[in-house]
Amino acid sequence: MARKLKVWVDHQACVGNAMCESIAAKTFRLNDNRQSEVMDPTANTEAEILEAAENCPVSAIFVEDAETGERLFP
Numbered sequence: 001m002a003r004k005l006k007v008w009v010d011h012q013a014c015v016g017n018a019m020c021e022s023i024a025a026k027t028f029r030l031n032d033n034r035q036s037e038v039m040d041p042t043a044n045t046e047a048e049i050l051e052a053a054e055n056c057p058v059s060a061i062f063v064e065d066a067e068t069g070e071r072l073f074p
Ligand code: SF4
Pocket: 009, 013, 014, 015, 016, 017, 018, 019, 020, 021, 028, 035, 036, 055, 056, 057, 058, 059, 060, 061
């Protein structure tokens, strides 16, 4: 079974270019202020979520193992 992830977006940093949404559309969605919101971190694979985080131009996406607290990105 896939491990549970804690995923969040730094809204001070997010510039709303929707890269995360295009890579992991079930997890990230832009709100009315063009800020990425985490919808459901179990809806995409860990690889997809990490790919989204890696491709965020301002490194606004943070990913941790929800149980151990291990930082997976950045
Ligand atoms: S890729 Fe980064 S900057 Fe772009 S919408 Fe997602 S969190 Fe915001």
